[in-house]
Every structure is written in structure tokens, then in C-alpha cells.
Amino acid sequence: MIEIKGLSKIYNGERVVDHADMQLETGTITVIVGTSGSGKSTLLRMINRLIDADEGTVLIDGQDTRDMGLDALRRRIGYVIQDHGLFPHWTVARNVATVPKLLGWSAPDIKARVREMLETFQLDPDRYGPRFPHELSGGQAQRVGVARALAARPDMLLMDEPFGALDPVIRAQAQDELRTVQKQFGATVLMVTHDMAEALSLGDKIAVMNAGKIVQIGPPEEIVTRPANPFVRSLIAATDRPFRRLALIGLEDHIVSGTAQGPAIAPDASLADALSQMIWSGRDALPVVDAQTAPDAPAHKIITLRDVLRLGQAQ
Amino acid sequence: MMGRLFPWVLGAMIVLFLAMPQLFAPLLRPFASNPDQVIYDRASLMALTSAHLLLVAMGIVPAALLAIVMAAFVSRPGGADFLPLSRVIVNIGQTVPPVAVLALTVPMLGFGTWPTVCALFLYGLLPIFENALAGFSTLPQSVVTSARAMGMTSAQIFWRVELPLAAPLVLDGLRLALVIALSTATIGSTVAARSLGEVIIAGLTVNNQAYLLQGGVLTAALALVLHAALQGLTNRMRRKTGRPLA
Numbered sequence: 001m002i003e004i005k006g007l008s009k010i011y012n013g014e015r016v017v018d019h020a021d022m023q024l025e026t027g028t029i030t031v032i033v034g035t036s037g038s039g040k041s042t043l044l045r046m047i048n049r050l051i052d053a054d055e056g057t058v059l060i061d062g063q064d065t066r067d068m069g070l071d072a073l074r075r076r077i078g079y080v081i082q083d084h085g086l087f088p089h090w091t092v093a094r095n096v097a098t099v100p101k102l103l104g105w106s107a108p109d110i111k112a113r114v115r116e117m118l119e120t121f122q123l124d125p126d127r128y129g130p131r132f133p134h135e136l137s138g139g140q141a142q143r144v145g146v147a148r149a150l151a152a153r154p155d156m157l158l159m160d161e162p163f164g165a166l167d168p169v170i171r172a173q174a175q176d177e178l179r180t181v182q183k184q185f186g187a188t189v190l191m192v193t194h195d196m197a198e199a200l201s202l203g204d205k206i207a208v209m210n211a212g213k214i215v216q217i218g219p220p221e222e223i224v225t226r227p228a229n230p231f232v233r234s235l236i237a238a239t240d241r242p243f244r245r246l247a248l249i250g251l252e253d254h255i256v257s258g259t260a261q262g263p264a265i266a267p268d269a270s271l272a273d274a275l276s277q278m279i280w281s282g283r284d285a286l287p288v289v290d291a292q293t294a295p296d297a298p299a300h301k302i303i304t305l306r307d308v309l310r311l312g313q314a315q
Numbered sequence: 316m317m318g319r320l321f322p323w324v325l326g327a328m329i330v331l332f333l334a335m336p337q338l339f340a341p342l343l344r345p346f347a348s349n350p351d352q353v354i355y356d357r358a359s360l361m362a363l364t365s366a367h368l369l370l371v372a373m374g375i376v377p378a379a380l381l382a383i384v385m386a387a388f389v390s391r392p393g394g395a396d397f398l399p400l401s402r403v404i405v406n407i408g409q410t411v412p413p414v415a416v417l418a419l420t421v422p423m424l425g426f427g428t429w430p431t432v433c434a435l436f437l438y439g440l441l442p443i444f445e446n447a448l449a450g451f452s453t454l455p456q457s458v459v460t461s462a463r464a465m466g467m468t469s470a471q472i473f474w475r476v477e478l479p480l481a482a483p484l485v486l487d488g489l490r491l492a493l494v495i496a497l498s499t500a501t502i503g504s505t506v507a508a509r510s511l512g513e514v515i516i517a518g519l520t521v522n523n524q525a526y527l528l529q530g531g532v533l534t535a536a537l538a539l540v541l542h543a544a545l546q547g548l549t550n551r552m553r554r555k556t557g558r559p560l561a
């Protein structure tokens with residue numbers, strides 16, 4: 001268990017983190033959300049002592065982090081930095097191997113582990129392992145960053161907006177992988193995100209930060225149903241933005257040819273209507289049929305989930 | 316392609332000339348004042364070239380060590396206070412011309428190698444320091460922070476991350492300093508240091524253009540080859556990390 005007690009950081013007389021209190025149960029995921037500049041990264045970095053706290057303490061299983069060796073402390077806490085921070089002069093494989101190497105694992109163990117981690121995050125080890133970071137897309141680099149943080153099976157993981165550059169489909173996959181890996185070795189995760197939807201789907205607990213303070217912390221249901229103040233309410237309200245956006249787009253311009261089973265949708269419906277039908281009936285494509293067509297004629301015009309997700313994305 | 320090949324061809328020519336200078340005698344004969352004095356023979360050109368390179372190394376190696384250590388130190392949070400002092404040191408090295416350094420140091424160090432080594436050392440500090448400083452102070456912060464976060468010790472971070480990432484710029488400075496030192500070393504022969512300057516000075520005193528050419532062209536060729544070799548090395552490093560070529 002990680003206990004954060006009265007943690008504060010003061011820059012130029014301003015409390016950018018203000019008496020933060022938090023308990024992270026072993027094996028759970030806690031997600032911090034909050035506006036830009038609210039102190040999320042600073043809070044995260046005080047836990048592995050990249051930044052020294054001005055007030056307060058961090059206890060790991062009851063032991064004060066200030067009494068632990070700095071390097072040993074950091075080697076058991078995986079850290080994913082906001083803009084991946086991969087070593088540009090090392091290959092992807094060498095990057096992922098960083099902490100296992102520092103811990104003195106044997107070469108075959110390291111090699112096997114690197115393969116396993118890359119595969120876990122959908123990166124073919126033979127193809128991507130020998131590449132240098134500048135030869136990756138932003139999303140691939142982020143996944144390598146997460147793989148690197150998890151490589152040495154840390155029992156704690158601090159992640160600063162790890163999936164910010166991923167498209168919705170890959171992001172959902174990466175979230176699944178993170179959850180699987182986290183369950184596998186029961187890691188305690190503290191993750192920062194700007195994305196309330198991500199927080200709601202990943203977090204066992206959500207902490208909302210504003211101007212250095214933790215304004216509410218609790219399970220997702222509580223955050224959604226009983227927001228502690230107007231600020232938290234406004235963050236929740238922002239989460240259905242993609243639905244509002246989809247509701248404004250008619251689906252007729254996005255019909256593709258193909259086949260799909262089940263009840264059809266009318267071409268004048270919106271993408272939001274299509275999405276809700278897909279979710280409700282568990283399909284990833286719907287036939288599009290207008291009033292003139294006989295209802296049981298084979299459908300060749302469809303609308304796909306992939307297109308709906310793409311069109312709902314922030315631009 | 317020509318550009319790639321050029322340093323190799325030039326390097327091969329240098330080796331050939333040093334091994335068998337007589338082969339080049341027909342080329343130089345038209346410039347000789349006396350047909351018996353075409354190729355400098357008061358000392359072997361091979362020995363002089365080696366002495367010349369040794370002189371440069373004796374000046375630039377310690378200059379590089381000092382300048383790089385200073386740059387690495389002042390570019391970290393604890394060392395920033397020493398930046399002005401370091402700048403003063405390297406600027407003094409640059410503003411006093413090498414000839415003046417020779418004049419000032421001969422009374423203390425005597426004739427021979429040491430005054431020249433001293434001049435080359437001082438003259439090499441500035442370009443190496445400034446380039447290394449640029450290298451160490453423009454390291455991508457998220458990369459260095461990642462290294463710390465993963466539990467690398469300060470020494471590990473320096474050797475495995477900071478130095479390799481700063482290396483292309485450090486080598487840029489080293490290249491500049493070496494090229495300057497290769498030509499500057501010739502003046503060492505005015506205070507009896509063994510270098511290719513000896514050939515040039517002999518050419519001046521006996522008014523023999525063939526000697527002047529040998530000494531001058533050989534020195535220039537060495538500088539060009541060294542320049543190209545280091546440039547190739549840094550370009551390879553830059554390409555690997557995906558940074559633009561200089």
C-alpha cells in the first residue's frame with residue numbers, strides 16, 4: 001500500500017501541490033484527472049522522489065520513502081513520463097531492457113522479457129525491437145514507454161498520460177493490456193490522464209485535482225453520481241462530448257459497401273444513433289436500408305463501428 | 316561519392332608521400348631553388364609528421380578533458396554558478412594569440428616542445444568548451460528525467476545517457492580545435508619544437524619553395540583528413556539518433 005500524507009510542493013511561493021492525501025491499495029489502479037497545471041505530474045514525481053516534497057510524507061508498506069535508497073526505490077517503481085522519454089540513442093529493445101539490465105538480470109532473461117513486453121503492446125519484436133525511437137510513430141513510442149516501465153515487473157507503476165497519443169482503438173487495446181498486465185502481477189498503479197472516459201473505464205478509484213488540491217477521490221460511480229463540486233461536475237460533463245459530436249453528423253456520407261446482419265438503420269439517422277444501436281445489439285456494423293428497399297433484401301450498404309469511432313475523435 | 320572518397324584518397328596520398336617522398340620529387344622539382352634540395356632531408360618527413368601529431372595530441376587531449384569536464388559540470392544544476400568563471404578561463408585561452416603564448420612561456424619552460432603544447436592547449440579550450448556546453452545543456456529533459464526515474468545512478472546517467480547524447484556536439488568542438496591546432500602547431504618550430512613547421516621555416520630561410528609546399532600542403536592535408544574522419548563519425552551518430560546533420 002502507498003500512503004500519501006499531506007504532500008505539498010511550493011514553487012515561487014505558490015503551492016502547486018497542496019496537502020495531498022491519498023491511499024493506494026495494493027493491486028489497484030488509481031487515476032488522477034484534472035486540468036492542465038493542476039499539479040498532477042508534480043504529485044506523481046514526488047512519489048518516486050524525482051521531486052523532493054516540501055511537506056508531507058509518502059509511505060510504501062509503512063516505510064517512509066525518504067529512508068529508502070533512492071536508486072533502489074526507483075528501480076521498483078515503474079515510471080512512464082508524459083512524453084515517453086525514450087533514449088534516442090538506444091534501440092527499442094535496449095530501451096525496454098533498461099531496468100532489467102540495471103537490476104542485473106541474465107541476458108537470456110532480458111531478451112525473453114523484452115519480446116514478451118513488446119508483444120504485449122502489439123509491437124512485433126522482430127520488426128520494432130531493432131528500431132530507434134525516431135523511427136516510431138508517437139503512439140508506438142508511447143507503448144514502448146509503457147513496456148519499458150513494466151519490464152522489470154515493478155510492484156508499483158506511475159504513469160503520466162501514458163496513452164495520450166493513441167487513437168481510440170489502440171488506446172482501448174492498450175488499456176486492456178495494461179489492466180491484464182497489472183492484474184497478472186498485482187501492481188499498484190497511479191496514472192494521470194486528461195481523459196475522464198479513460199479514468200472512468202480504468203480506475204478502481206479516481207482522484208480529481210484542481211489548483212494543487214485533491215478535490216474528490218472515490219470509485220468511478222461515486223464521481224459520476226455524486227460529484228463533490230461544480231468543478232468535478234464540469235469534468236464529467238466533458239466526457240460525453242464525442243456523443244454530442246456524433247449526434248451532429250448524419251451517417252449517409254459514411255456508408256461503405258459490405259455486409260452486415262440484423263436490423264437495419266435508416267440513412268438519415270445520426271452516427272450517435274448508429275453507435276447506440278451497435279452497442280445495444282453487440283454488432284460492429286449495421287446494414288443501412290431506406291424506406292423503399294424491401295426489409296428482407298440482402299444489405300450491401302453498411303456503416304461500421306470503426307468509422308464511427310474515427311469520426312467521433314477530437315480533431 | 317567523390318566527397319566520400321576524397322578523404323580516403325588524400326589519406327592514401329599522405330601515407331605514400333611519407334613512405335616514399337622521392338616518388339613526388341618530379342612534381343616538386345620545378346619549385347626547388349636548388350635541384351639537389353627537392354625533398355626535405357634534414358629529418359625524415361615521417362618522423363616530423365609523427366612529432367607534429369604528437370604535439371597536437373599533447374595540447375588537445377588535456378584541453379578536451381578539461382573543457383568537457385568543465386562543460387559537463389557547469390551545465391548541471393549545482394554547477395551553474397561556475398559558468399562565468401569557466402567562460403573567463405576559456406576566453407583568456409582564446410584571446411591571447413599562440414605566438415604571444417610562446418613568447419611568454421619560453422622564459423619559463425625553455426625552448427622545445429612545452430611552450431607549443433601550452434599554446435595549443437590554451438587555444439583549444441574555447442571551441443571544445445562552447446560546443447560541449449551546447450551539447451550538455453540541450454539534452455532532452457524528458458530523457459534525462461526518465462533515466463533518473465529508472466534508478467540509474469548519476470554516473471550511469473552521465474556515461475550512458477548524457478555523454479552519448481552530447482557526443483555529436485562535443486565532437487564538433489573537438490574537430491574545430493584539432494584542425495586549428497594542426498595548423499597552429501607549425502609555429503612551434505620557431506621555438507625549436509619538432510613539427511612540420513621545421514620544413515616550412517627551412518623553406519623560408521633558404522628560399523626554397525619546394526620545402527614550403529611540402530610542409531604547407533602536408534599540414535593542410537592532415538587537417539582535411541582528420542576533419543573528414545571526425546565529420547563522418549559525428550554524422551553517423553546523428554543519423555542513428557535521428558537528429559539533423561550539421
Ligand SMILES: Nc1ncnc2c1ncn2[C@@H]1O[C@H](COP(=O)(O)OP(=O)(O)OP(=O)(O)O)[C@@H](O)[C@H]1O
Nearest residue numbers: 011012016034035036037038039040041042043082
Ligand atoms: N520546476 C518548476 N518550477 C516552477 N514551477 C513549476 C515547476 N514545475 C511545475 N511548475 C508549476 O507547477 C504547476 C503544476 O505543474 P504540473 O506539471 O504538476 O501540472 P500538470 O497537472 O501535470 O499539468 P499537465 O496536465 O499540463 O501535464 C504548474 O503551474 C507549473 O507551471
Ligand SMILES: [Mg+2]
Nearest residue numbers: 040041082160
Ligand atoms: Mg503533467
